[in-house]
Structure formats: C-alpha cells, structure tokens
Amino acid sequence: MTRSRVAVVGVGHLGQHHARILSEIPEVELVAVADSRIEQARSVAEKTGTRAVADYRELLNEVDAVSIAVPTFMHREVAGDFLARGIATLVEKPLASNSAEAEELVALAQVRRTLLQVGHVERFNPALSALDGLPMRPKYITAERLSTYTFRSTDIGVVLDLMIHDIDLVLAMNPGPVRSVVAVGVSVFGGHEDVANARIEFEDGCVANLTASRASFQAMRKMRLWSAEGYAMLDFMTKQGTLVRPSEQLRRGQLDLTGVDLTNPAEVKEHLFGTVLRVDQVQSEIQDQLKLELEDFVQAIRSGTPPKVSGQQGLRAMRLASEILRAIQTHQWEGDSDGPTGPRHLPQPLAAPNSLLKGPFSWRSRTGRPASSNTPQSQ
Template sequence: MSDISEKQVRIGVAGAGVFGRNHANKIKANPRAILVGIFDLSAERAEALASELSTQAFTDLSAILAEVDALVVATPAIAHGGVARAAIDAGKHCLVEKPLAATATDADILCQHAAERGVVLQAGHQERYIFTAMGLFEVAERPKFLQATRVGLPSIRGADVSVTLDLMVHDIDLARILFRSEPVAIKATRLAGEPNNPDAVEAVLTFEGGSEARFLASRAAEERDRRMTIGYSEGEVTIDFIAKSFDDGPNFGLHPDFATRIPDPMGAATADFISAILGERTVAISAADGAAAVRIAEAIDQATRA
C-alpha cells in the first residue's frame, strides 16, 4: 500500500451508472482526493463518464487498482462482493455502496479480508447522516415501534437484487441503530415480483422487549412515498423524507433544519472515507454494520418464501 499520509488520496470509481457518476463527482469536488478514473465492463459507458469528468476510463479492474489508493464500488449490487474483494485483496481501501454485498456470506468475507489486510472498508449507508443531522441518534430512549415506507416507481436500477437489498436495507440499517439490538423474530410477505427477486415486500421485525419495526418497500408503485414514524413513550416522531420535514412529537429538541445541516450526505461520506484512510478518524459507517444489514435483508427475503 502506498504512503498517502502527506498527499491527496488517489481514488477510482467502479461503475459508470447513476451512483458511479454521483460518487465520482463527490471525489472530484473534494480537495483531498484525486479522481484517478472510472472502471466499467462497458468501454462505452466508462469512456462517456470519464470524458465528462476529465479522467481516465478503465475496462480492466486490475489496471485501475494498480493506479489507486482506494476504490468506490458503485457497480450493480450483484457485483459488489467480487469487485470489493478484488480491491481489498490488492490492499486498497473501499467504500461500497449499499448493500455491502448481495449475500451475507460475501459481506462477511469482505469484513474478514479488510480486517486481515488493514484497509478501510466503509459501507454506503449515507442516510445515517440525515438522522445524525436530525439529532435522532442522540435520543437516549429506545423506540417502542417503528414504521417505514419506502416505495418508488418501477425501475430497472437495482433490479439485480431484491427490493429488500435495494431499498429496504436503508431502513433496516437505521432501525438497528435506533433499537440498539438485532431482531429476534422476522415475518415477511412478498407483495409483487418473483419469489427469488421480489419487487415489493412487507416485513415485521421484533426486537428485544417486544418492540416492532414494520417495513414496506416497493419498486412497483404508482408514486413515490418515503415516510417513517418512530414511536416513543412520550409520542411519535414522524418524518417525510420527500418533503424533508418531520414532527418532533415527544419534544426531544430535534433539528427541523436538518436538510440545511447536512445538504450533501454523499459528500460527507466521501470526506469521512478520506479522513479514515488518512488515519484521522475511525470508519464512519462500519463494514460490520453493512454486513448486519445484508444479513437481516437476506433473512427477510427467506421469510417471504417460507
């Protein structure tokens, strides 16, 4: 691994799709980073995005890995495990878009290899920054219940994995932090899509003490809806993610200006990734947490087939 303590971090992006473009722009905008290039198996896609960002196109993963200190993995989710493992085994730091991998086994392998090689492995659960800006993670009380709706219009983006891994995984990650425990029971129903790749899923997770989290995720809806209600003994916190508004029912002193407090969660994640690489902070969103979200999502998908 190269010595990067006194220079900019050289970062490449794997995946020339929407998320690859977004991540590449954040890297290019960060003064402590150099965007080395874009990797994609499609030369046309790689060259188009690389040209747009005045960087180099790669269609050989080993070639871009030879030029970088770190890699952001924004390929289709089914390829996250293989691409990230190749980067980690080459001694490169990785930020992997959610989900960390398409299976719990692959996610655990990434965690193990990153630990063995001493590289940073950060999970791409950027929505945590929104909850941090709200002040929700500072609430001492554990919720009594949580209900999350995350539905969108039909799209082929993310369709290589279940809607659970594609969309619901965000709310799974947030619920784990709020409940501060792992679910002890899982029930789930497939509402649309194929048994091995559902497009709409409803799930109920029971946590210690009987608290429940109810999730609805769909990529087959007629309109977008992203809301969450978190119930506490003194009232409910209700969030409308699309309107960027919420109601602090229990009067916890949450921050109504959260959208201006963290206007760019992905940019913040990029900055934290670079800081972790430079040894200035611990990993902002740990690989272990990313793997836990994948494990729960996989269990939910299995429950829909029970």
C-alpha cells in the same frame, strides 16, 4: 500532505456522481474511472478530468482507495480484489448479494486491516438530525419506502434494493439482538420480490414494521418512531422531521384542561399540541447526502477514524435482510404447507366479482358462499 489516490469502479446512474463529487474534493486525486462499457467510462472521465479504463484490475496497483458502484452481484468479486490488496474500499449498498458474501468481505477487510465502508446514504440524511441529542429509545418503528419501477438493480429484489436502507437505520437505533422476523413479499414484474413487508421484534420488546415497494405510483420515504420519550416522524424525501413530546405534567398522568373551551375544536387542538404536547418541526440545512458520505470516506482514509457505516454494520443489515428474505420465501399464503408459498407462487385470484361474498365473515368460506342463514346468532 499528499492527496489520496482514488478510483471509481462502475460509473452508471449512481457511480458517475461518485466520480463527480470525488473529483471536486481537494484532498482527492481521481486517478481513473472504470466501467466495462468503455464509452460510458470515457464520457464520465472527460467530465471529471481523469482517464477511463474498461478493466478495473488495471487500477489495483495505482490507488489508495476505491469507490465501487457496480451491480450487486459483482460486489464480492470487485471489492474483494481491492480489499485483498489492502486498498480502502467503499461499496454501495447492499454490501453483497447475500450474507455469506458479505461475511467474506468483512473477514477479508479484517485480515488485511483495511477500511471497508458501506454506502448506506440515508445515514447522512438531514432528517435524522431531528433526533440529535434526544434520549429516544424507540419501541415501535414503522417505515414506508415506496418508488416506481426504475429498471435498475434488477439483479436483486426490493428488500436489498430499498428496504435495506430502513433495515440499516433501525439497526442503528437498536443495536440489540433480534428475536423474530415475519415477512411477506410479492413479485410483480416476474423476477425478485417487488413489494415486501417485514415485522421485526427485538429481544428488548422493540417492534419494527417495514414496508418497501418498487411498484408504487407514488414515491414515499417516511419513518415514524414511538417511545416513552415521545414520537418522531422523519421524512427522508423532504429531509424534515417532526417531534411530539409530552409535557412533564402529562408524564405524571395529569391532563389539565383548565380554562379551555372544550366546545371549540381549534382551541382544544391548540392547547393539546402546544401545552400538553410539545410539537417541533425540524428543517435542517439541505445538503448533498452522497457528498457527505464520500467526504466521510475520505476522512476515514486520511485520518484513520471509523466511518459512519462500517463493514460490520453493513454485514448486520445483510444478516437481517437475509432473515427477511427467508421469511418471504417460506410464507404460506393459505396457511397450508402444500399450498402456494413465496413471492411468485400466489393463490389463484377469483375470476370475477362474486355476488355471494357478503358480510364480514363470508370471505372465510373456502367455497366463497356466505354462512348459512340458520347459523345461530349471538345474543
């Protein structure tokens, strides 16, 4: 069987790894790499044994498939040109700059009956294997995705840059409709939002609380899930998972502490997290997530099987991300429509510490003065 002719468009920080991995897949002929910075393209081409071009449009008649890792604002144009030719396309996350452009790409792929895959690489994280085979229906999900500022992806904010990973994962776990979204965000570096939190409630009662920051001094990528079936903690950095599941006896509302010395904390802990609650640490084989993603893409190209993350799934993540961004933009910091709203228009901070702010309630005062000492006390 002949090899699939594939190109990579955009070979910067991430795209160069797309090129390297694709050049090593036996079923792939890496036809070329394209980047408007021709010297960067030539450097990557030399390492991967292919040729470099500055204009990706030179490749429209030469390839069977393309992997696109250009800045997000270019996704609609670049991916659209390849999809219009019926060329199988992998687009790095997020699918587009906004949901309208994402809708257009998905519609174009459908009209041309061609493959559109979205690069939500966390779907291939080995930590997710902790959930394999478990009948878990999460009812409360929390996720924290924190990083330092990298000066990349500055054309989008933290919702489309980082939180989009967890949005996609949550939607993969709960395919039902969303009932409501509440969100808040702050611009730290003067452009888009750099810190954001979103609370998402689904119609089936599931609640997801997502936090993302690219202004953190400490990196973290964790997700926690609570359900009637148990609890799971997924660490996407260490690629490990922890499962805590109740015993059948505890499910029936029975807690048997017979023979346990309740004055011995170590013995109590061992009994609770061994007999009453079963704890499993899951460490999967460490694998290159990007390699798994690209192999999935190549498999979909050659066999016609659906990719793990289709254009439709990428679109659903974009739709929810757009709702979150709208909620961030309209958030009223002081509950007043005439007051500051959105990630860049924050309330004026206090100029200095205020000695009058004492006690648990005085902060509620608009003047910053504590409540009068004559205020009646509850009995």
